[in-house]
Amino acid sequence: METPIATEIIPVRDGKSITEQADLARAADCIRRGGLVVFPTETVYGLGGNALDAEAAKHIYAAKGRPSDNPLIIHIADVDWAEEYCHTNELFYRLACAFWPGPLTMIMKKRDCIPASVTGGLETVAVRLPSDPVANALIRLSGVPIAAPSANLSGHPSPTTKEHVIHDLSGRVDMILAGEPSEIGLESTVIKVEDDRVFLLRPGAVTYEDLCALLGEDHVVVDRIVTEKVTGDFVPMSPGMKYRHYAPKAPVLLLHGTEDEILSYIQEKTKEPDAGFLVYDEDAPLLSAVSARTLTMGRGDDPAMQAHRLFLCLRAFDEMPDVGCIYARTPSRAGIGLAVYNRLAKAAGFTVVECGKAPETMPEKRSEGDLAHE
Ligand code: TXA
Ligand code: MG
Secondary structure (H helix, E strand, C coil): CCCCCCCEEEECCCCCCHHHHHHHHHHHHHHHCCCCEEECCCCCCEEEEECCCHHHHHHHHHHHCCCCCCCCEEECCCHHHHHHHEECCHHHHHHHHHHCCCCEEEEEEECCCCCCCCCCCCCEEEEECCCCHHHHHHHHHHCCCEECCECCCCCCCCCCCHHHHHHHHCCCCCEEEECCCCCCCCCCEEEEECCCCEEEEECCCCCHHHHHHHHCHHHEEECHHHCCCCCCCCCCCCHHHHCCCCCCCCCEEEEECCHHHHHHHHHHHCCCCCEEEEECHHHHHHHCCCCCCEEECCCCCCHHHHHHHHHHHHHHHHHCCCCCEEEEECCCCCCCHHHHHHHHHHHCCCCEEEHHHCCCCCCCCCCHHHCCCC
């Protein structure tokens, strides 16, 4: 890391009070002058810089420790801004009408004013209009689109609380707007928009079902990177997706099987002194007496709560001493569950244990070459 810079940490709630408005005006000024500002959004916190400034984008990559071939999302304050930065079409506006402001990112052909350093050299740009009032006020006051990846150090789960952000980025950015915990807790849905269909590249709170309800099933294609491990020569449509991601330090294993098979497998594993468990609320009574390394992500039938808590849990495992392996429930893939499943499966490198068919093998410990880069 380069020499640490002084990071100003500014408490914010909803951006409405006179004090907050003055703070947001200073933060906007910082963005316009090429500085870096972390801000809350409804999905996860973002690490923002002026999307029209090629140098600012380079600083974002440096602050995160992220490879510069992984493109950034540009955040706008109003749907009217979009035309200036990308080539829109009818489908784009249908989607914007239905889901903006909100957790949907649309990939479109870019206009020349967006520097190549923002898009990792691609001819397309990812555009999002967040609903969070602080994010919206900051972008509006800046008067420029804000390029922002999730505000975590490369390789860490995306930050959903101000504490995560301060932990990862103090000394690396000019300002942190320290607000409430992120409402959703997982990053936005990313789609590539063509003339008459969309490709779902990253599931999020705007769900596959939501997209199908608007466009019809035939017009929504789920890219295989959402549910499969891709290796070798496969070139993903979204460069960030090729990296191992969201991974805690200990290897994660997804448990498959019937309810009884999974529960008896977990009970057996409580004998391992360094086993961690990521389970549903209703499993906890079974486990808490025997394993202190048990975290719950919500009820099995509450995928919104699982989304809200998943990254908190993954970070919490890293804080526990001596967790050798994390055994995790496999979330349902319905609704926002697909996003929970996708993030957890990526954390696990898509490694699955069939609980009814042990013997299983332990995954290897992570090597440096495996590190995530989101
Ligand atoms: O919720 C979110 O989307 C958060 C908040 C801060 O808005 N941002 C976020 O950004 O998650 P990031 O950079 O961590 O993830 C953006 C993803 C990456 O996987 C990247 O590869 C993909 O979007 N992406 C960005 N531009 C793209 C493009 N032009 N073509 C394909 N994929 C793109
Ligand atoms: Mg990210």
